[in-house]
Amino acid sequence: MTSKERAAWRAKANTLEPIIQIGKEGITDNLITQIDDTLDVRELIKIRVHLETAPQTPKEIAPQLAQRLGADVIQVIGGVIVLYREADPQRIEEKKRKRGSGNAKAKAKKKVKIKGLRQRQREKEAKNPYAVYDRLNKDKNKKPSRTK
Structure with missing residues (x-):
């Protein structure tokens, strides 16, 4: 990613609110799954790291998240990390097939x-x-x- 592309994504991320928080447990499998699903939907997200309770600093956490998710770190400012990953429709469809139709619960529900x-x-x-x-x-x- 070039610096101009990164600057454009930083400008778009400026108005976003952090939607995921990292606390005392740090990076867990559930957190990775949650961020992965969110990146599939939104492509660009902000993550808040609670500085007092997190086991690592945001600058240490950001590259670990980017590596495990296949995303790019756009910026790290204070306790906020901005990640970007282009949505891949093929990967999203594969995930949906693995999880099932999702309608089983709705069909089983009694009116x-x-x-x-x-x-x-x-x-x-x-x-x-x-x-x-x-x-x-x-x-x-x-x-x-x-x-x-």
């Missing part, structure tokens, strides 16, 4: 129909014939509304 008060009352009365009298007694015990 829930929300019932209204009247429908619940009708079902209650259908099961128990004396429930009708409960409803009638409630209506009689209500206080009459005051009218002017």
